[in-house]
Amino acid sequence: MIVADDEPFTRRSLIQAFKWREEFGIEVIGEAADGQEAYELCMELQPDLLFTDIMMPLLSGLQVAEKLKAAGSKTRIIVISGAQDFTYAQNAIKVNAEGYILKPVKLQEIRELFRQVTARALEERESRLNAELLKRQLQENMPLIREKFLQNLISGLYQGEPEIREKIAYFAVPFGPEDLLTAAVLQLDDYRSAVAKFTEEHKQLLYFSVQNIIEECLGGERRGIHFVRGENEFILVLRRNGQQPASALQLCERLIAGIRQSLRLEASIGIGRECGTPEELEASYKDALAALVHKFYTGHASILHIKDIQPETGTLESTFFYKFHAGFMNELKAGHTDKVMELLEELFSRLEGPRLQIDYVQSICAEMIFTSARTLYEIDEDIEQLLESRKAIMDRLYSRSSIAGLKKYMQELFHQLSSYVAGKNSSKNNRAVHRIRTIVQENYARELSIARIAEEVYLTPNYISLIFKKETGETITDYITGIRIGKAKELLRTTDLKVKDIAERVGYENPHYFSTVFKKTSGQHPLQYRSDMQDSP
The missing domain is CATH 3.30.70.270 (Reverse transcriptase/Diguanylate cyclase domain)
Structure with a gap:
């Protein structure tokens, strides 16, 4: 606030009348002895408030207010007047004065007025700051x-x-x-x-x-x-x-x-x-x-x-699909893999030609898979182990982003199915089982999984699990465990190696897990087995 009055005593009294900062949150930053000085200080310091006498040399308080208003100043004006003339009050209103106080000044009247003025000023300042903040946030988030x-x-x-x-x-x-x-x-x-x-x-x-x-x-x-x-x-x-x-x-x-x-x-x-x-x-x-x-x-x-893009709503000719489907099922049941692949090629040459609705093409493929599964189940109930769940098959079908990808999936699936049928009782399965046994016997000491074995014999994990169980009566996992435990028994009988070292040599990284598997398989802890072997004649 700036205080303006041409009488030094009055000016000083107004400045010292209150503890402005403590009571109102106001800091007095200047004082003026005439209207011109008051105007110049306001233009220089841009105070929130001007507390001014109405009658001063050079410029009156009202003239100062008028000039500040014309200059676009935001300073609020509070006028003190010794005149009772109502015209002064009217003029004060015209220049947007915040208050009009008559002399002799009453401190309580000043106190009440300043409380109202500062409350309004703070509210408007907060509103202005909020508006500026919102505008700034708007600009920052404009992209x-x-x-x-x-x-x-x-x-x-x-x-x-x-x-x-x-x-x-x-x-x-x-x-x-x-x-x-x-x-x-x-x-x-x-x-x-x-x-x-x-x-x-x-x-x-x-x-x-x-x-x-x-x-x-x-x-x-x-x-x-x-x-x-x-x-x-x-x-x-x-x-x-x-x-x-x-x-x-x-x-x-x-x-x-x-x-x-x-x-x-x-x-x-x-x-x-x-x-x-x-x-x-x-x-x-x-x-x-x-x-x-x-x-x-x-x-x-x-x-x-x-x-x-020309929208197509056609379908395959019903006579073609009926004959195709019957012939395809016959070849699949016979295990004629080459013929099955040839028929799939013929089907996709028709699906790729006229651009049919994509969901229609996918439904054709789904129908072939599920019909084949039902047909082959009548021949061999184990066929279910080769196929994923219905939901998984549908997910795979509908996740293919191109007809080439869909064709590849169908070829892989039906090659596996027809190969299984073809090799169900043939020596082919026997050779695969023999190869699996050889791989296990040569690699039991390393990390060994069904997926890795499947890669080495160029078959799927489901397929090798199925034929191994069918030919040997045990699972591949059980066979791996049997080989490892057998080698472990040999080392327990013929060496002084610690159980930890023996576990590592037969493919178990965790000796505790090895001991658990050994006891489950042999009925004894490894050390007990060694002790019994040493005591036996």
Whole structure:
């Protein structure tokens, strides 16, 4: 606060009348002996309050207030007057004075007025600071809010061109009234398997890198904008003036090449129809998603424009499928693996040709698997052990992102089924079992799993477990344990090695676990077994 009065005694009395800081939270930062000095101090120091006499040399208190108001000052004015004339009070109101006090001054009246004024000032200051904070937070978060607007725009959440144009202007989205707009969607191919081993930080760096490549290809926002809608959904809105040739295809080609070169990943892009207003972007975006689905047929690194996609609702000829299915089942039951593979090739040549609905193709494959399982179960109940659960099979079918991947899965599954049928009672199984035994006998001292053995004999874990149990009457795990415990008994009888060392030599890293397995198998602790062997004649 600045105190202004041309009488030094009165000015000093007003300054010393209260403990301004303690009682009101006010600091007196200056005093003036005339109106001109008061005005200049206020302009220099910008105080919150001016406590001024109304009658002063050079400028009156009201004139000071008028000049401060004209200069845009935020200083609040409290006027002291010895005149009873109501005109002064009216003029004080005109210059937005906070209070009008008549002389002789009453301290209680001053106290009450200043309490009211400081309360209002603090409330307005807090409100102003909150507003400034909100504006600052708004600016800091503007990129996120803008991206949310764009996500809502392509989702069709706004109705009417005026509302959309107003928001476009507010968020500085570079869409001109003459621009033609096209939505495109970029996805990384085989995304799940590509990032399966990534840390979250690595994933975020990947998204950032993809956006940088898009930004570079777009040339800032000269040719369009981009934003992210989902974990693997990078959206582009391309813009062109009606006089310019369309170049979406060339841009997409550069994008795919840039991602391949920089990230060693493949990406595909779906392109929607061109539209004349931002309101139509929702339809263009949905077109782009619909086009992108067809990379199931075209494979990785595809650029698919909706205008090139011809929707198909056809099915395979019923006569073909009936004959095919009957012949396929006969060959499968006979174990004719080569013929089964040949028939699968014929089926997929038809599925790949006319682009049928993807869910129809998947349902054809599911029907073949489950029909085959029921048919083979009638021959051999053990066939169930070769197949996963119904849910797992469906998950595998529907997780294949391309028809090539679906074909590969079907070939692997039916090769395994037909091979099992073919080798059910043949010497082939005997040779496989002999090879498994040899592997165990030669590698029992190392880490040994069914999966590792399966790799060495070029068969699946389920298949070798099935044929080994069928031929020997015991599981592979039990056979490995038997070999190891047998070798351990030999070492206990013929050496003085510690149990810990013997456990390591026969493939057990944990001696306690070895002792548990030994006792379960032999009925004795290893040391007891050694003692009994030494005592026996």
